[in-house]
Amino acid sequence: MCLVVLCDEEERVLGRQEAPGRCPYCGGTVVATDVESSCLFCFVPLCFKAKRRFHCTLCSRRLVTNP
Numbered sequence: 001m002c003l004v005v006l007c008d009e010e011e012r013v014l015g016r017q018e019a020p021g022r023c024p025y026c027g028g029t030v031v032a033t034d035v036e037s038s039c040l041f042c043f044v045p046l047c048f049k050a051k052r053r054f055h056c057t058l059c060s061r062r063l064v065t066n067p
Contacts, residue, residue, distance in 0.1 A: 007039070007040065007041055008039075008040045009037055009038070009039055009040065010037065010038050010040060011035050011036070011037045012035070012036050012037075012038075013033060013034070013035055014034040014035065014036055014050070015033075015034045016031055016032070016033050016034075017031070017032050018030070018031060018032075019031060019032040019054055023056035023058065023059060023061065023063065024063075025056070025059055025061055026056060026058050026059045026061075027058075028056045028057050028058025028059060029056070029057045029058065030054055030055070030056055030057075030063060031054070031055060031056075031057055032052055032053070032054055033052070033053045033054075033055065034050065034051070034052055035050070035051050035052075035053055036048060036049070036050050036051075037049050037051065
């Protein structure tokens with residue numbers, strides 16, 4: 001018996017903008033990126049999620065904000 005699951009996740013960048021503050025590790029500029037991700041099942045989108053991610057332009061480290 002063979003079971004093949006055809007699931008995938010696509011991400012699309014919606015926009016980028018400079019965020020206030022500096023990187024705590026290197027002091028570089030922080031960029032906020034808006035990303036839309038969608039879960040696909042057999043090439044049919046099931047759900048969409050919009051996220052905002054922060055990363056440093058100098059050291060390319062992903063930064064996490066506290067809620």
